[in-house]
Amino acid sequence: MHNIKFIRENSELFDNEMKKRKIEGISKIILDLDNKLRSFKTKSQVLQNKRNLVSKKIGQLIRESKNVSTLQEEVKNYKNSLINLEVSIKKTNLELDKILINLPNLLDNEVPIGFSEKDNKLIKTWGKKPSFEFSPKDHVTIGEKFNQMDFKVGAKLSGTRFVLLKNEMALLERALTSFMIDINVLEFGHLEVSPPYLVNSEALIGTGQLPKFADDLFKTESDKWLIPTAEVPLTNIVRNEILDEDKLPIKLVSHTPCFRSEAGAAGKDTRGMIRQHQFSKVEMVSIVKPDESNQELLRLTKCAEKILQKLKLPYRVVILCSEDTGFSSSKTFDIEVWLPGQQNGKGEFREISSCSNCKDFQSRRMNARFRDKETKQLSFVHTLNGSCLAVGRTMIAIIENYQQSDGSVIVPDVLQKYMYGKKVIFLDQNENF
């Protein structure tokens, strides 16, 4: 949510910034409504003041047993005007809010202007792509060959874009989760949180998924929504709070399933586990003071990279261009992992983490502030989030990068202690039902 005062004082700058998001000339519409609203408010407040004064007088006169009918008539007249004004105020307010709540965040100056993911800017590349003496398979071929990844049963139970993992695949998911959380807690110093997976609309408005992106979410019949990411509950922890400066920064990590309807992705990534309605993710959220958020975004990105480095999975980091940067984000680094089994064995980089600095965009929607210890001033906190990592896609990356000619998969060193000491998985396809 944007600061209306900022728009008033920087309307031209604001329009230029919104243009990067393909929104043209919006400030005039906003400011016209704003002017209208303020004039209604001023009029209303003058009348309210008069009403309050006369009502008080009536109280005094009644105590003195004097006649008050003339004054009562007078107040009734104010009341009629007030009712009309209140209707106008509400209507104008709704119109203004509807516009503001649907406007995306301002982009950071470092965000490249672009029109597709081709315009994302490469920041760095890490690791060496594995070379195979055979044509590398994708995770579906391997997972189904060993009967550990069952899309048929997934579809039977729930429909398309659901999967059932068996045996070592289920273990791998659990192992990865534990490994990622352990590093987050022990090395990064993040506080582990286990949040609700169902949230109310207010929470989703706070982080920016609502009202604009309702189609991407699953809604229950009791007006609760399944979380599309742990970012939603974790960030909303500070909604409507005034935090002591001492409490900041708050650095959280959480493992949750994520639920997405993938409404806009019909026909896209239909093969395999890359794009599912339900997937597991370890998510980091930071609540920081404004002058710390740039640094914190770099730190979060490094945290996610560190996991990939420990797993020895090759990746690259890109900064998203204007078109690709999410609604709530001012600047986003995506980490893309190398998946050698994709494109019929040619391989491709696919997003495995997304780290965003939302600055004060979410905190304004949530009304999340902190009090400066020295000046006692209130300011909006900055909020950041990043995956560390998407567990499903990490499984894919391990299978495809660590596969051997017989289809078995080497377990990365750091995971072995989480996998009953196994060094290789997918050796026997007859173990499973």
Next chain:
RNA sequence: GGAGAGGUGGCCGAGUGGUUUAAGGCGCACGCUUGGAAAGCGUGUAUAGUAGCAAUACUAUCGAGGGUUCGAAUCCCUCUCUCUCCGCCA
């Protein structure tokens, strides 16, 4: 799911229609006092918005939203959360 009791400032807590401009206390900040501290005394201590260059004034907010009234923390309705008991349940 059923029955009941509740939600008042940073915290405790008074307040059942008009001297409430939310009493009183605690905490916190500053000042006086002191060799220093404590105690004592005094002053101050919410958020948002509107008008104004500003000092300041005004408006709204007593869980949320409606309603009644000249006037609502107080009366009515809806919702929500907390607590107690019962039922069900991992």
